[in-house]
Amino acid sequence: MTFKNPLIPAFFYKFIHFCHIPAASPFRPKGSLYQPILDTFQTESIKWFFCFNLFNVDILGATQLTEHDNDQIVQRKKNLQEIQALGYLPYPASYKATETVTSVVKSHSEKSKEELESEKKEVKVAGRIRAIRKMGKAAFITYSDGGEQLQIYLRSNEVGEKSWQLFNLLDLGDLIGAKGILFRTKTGELSIHAEELDFLAKALTPPPDKYYGLHDKEMRYRQRYADLIANHDVREVFIKRAQIVRETRKFFDERGYIEVETPMLSPLATGAAARPFVTHHNALDITLYARIAPELYLKRLIVGGYERVYELNRNFRNEGLSIKHNPEFTMLEFYQAYSDYTELLEMTEELIHSLAVSTTGKEEIEYEEQVISFARPWTRFTMREAVIKYWPQEEKPTLEALIDIDQLRQLAELISIKFDPKSNAGQLLGLLFENLAEPHLIQPTFITEFPTELSPLSKQSLVDPRFTDRFELFVACMEIANGFSELNDPAEQRARFEQQMKLRERGDEEAMVIDEDYIRALSYGMPPTAGEGIGIDRVTMILTGQRSIRDVILFPHMRPEK
């Protein structure tokens, strides 16, 4: 076997240099330290390759002390140095495990002590050390693959000199491999009776407290890796999130939808009411916006003849952060031709119900000390009905009052809700709804009949054009979904955009921008279509019992450190 590489002379030079490192570091490698390792390789070429590898894995860097090192890091670097001296690679490239900790635990948890003894099953398994219990010449190591935990039992006289020496240099958090026979201890715990230990990687930074874990929220979000190592339930949340996303895709795939990807960077930030992130494309010398919604692109695809499309991806909104808002969040949007909003409403019920059952196993879940029932059918109110239902006074407004601008102003004043005097009737009704009804919508509730002024992309109701054929779903007082029959009349769409532009001119930064190409697309003829967006982060929050959106986003945005 030959290893031909024109760079070998360079490696050679590095290697020579490497072997003559001045005594600058307190952990300067001894001159002949690597010779035994190199000697085990027969060919010169492999030797050089290996030499490069050793050099590249930063033996010096990893064990060099810095002024920031505390006593624990110093100790761990020393241990790594000694592990190398024993002949182990400090950061080997792979480990040929026969299975994972989780698979071993899952497949053997039911087996009795006697069964295991007769099977004498040999396994080779890798994991991270979570606990070490040493008793003189024997010891237990608990290690984990992130999922399950497994115990290794070692005896100094059985495991071999080299493995035992390695064991004495191991620290909590290190990654190791163990080979041995599965058995059950006196106390009945499934364990590997170790024949051999392997060293796979060093944890130079100690892991969080093995019992109390990592609580500091700032550190949990900034160093999610440490959070995931320490807190098993955090890991579970993101596994469930993946399950929710997977099943959502399956739900739409099974219904004849195709998944599409539309621009994340676009010359117009439109399709929703929000302030965008702004960036610049150098080659084209144009301003681009991170998308606030894919809506208008998806409907162009409906025009183009894909009758069912969905996109499950990120939206970006340059707005405040809160327990419910992250600057980037995951939105599912889907569009279905020849359907109206009532069909999507039913579908939403079906989708969320099935997600709830598959991720939690039940129709009823606990969230924020409330029991939320996803048993169908869910409550439905028009926006005005909801306002009336939750009106705080004995004397309630009439349906007609709730769409009349003068009466709405009086009503808002009556219950001292502050409003912008320039607000139109639809905006005022929306304001009353948010203030009075939203805080009560704990159980899944559909709100329908949205004012046209609040719905620039929705089709007007045939029975009353002041309202649109639109709904929103609320769960746990959060807006989860927003769906409507899509406005497909290009003339009416232009009028709505112009209405929005007027709001913009009056200083409403979040009002929508006109999209001429979208109107052109509509002019080719868009079939009657219903479309919807569902906030995946919020669905995940509810189904995993998390109060903060930061707990369902792996790397939530924070101010940079220092």
Added chain:
RNA sequence: GGGCCGUUAGCUCAGCAGGUAGAGCAUCUGGCUUUUAACCAGAGGGUCGCUGGUUCGAGCCCAGCACGGCUCACCA
């Protein structure tokens, strides 16, 4: 952006009327061949977020700043 709260050992947290800092885990030394938050004996470890002020003396009181959490407003 406003209000409230927080920041102490590697991790989790105590600390008081203002008198130079404590515990558990982790680390180090010794003991222990089926333990499991292993145990027993001993040891080391701190710029008490930063900067200034008050004071004989500040982790503690005051001011400013930084970072974070919660909350209100805008938003999904």
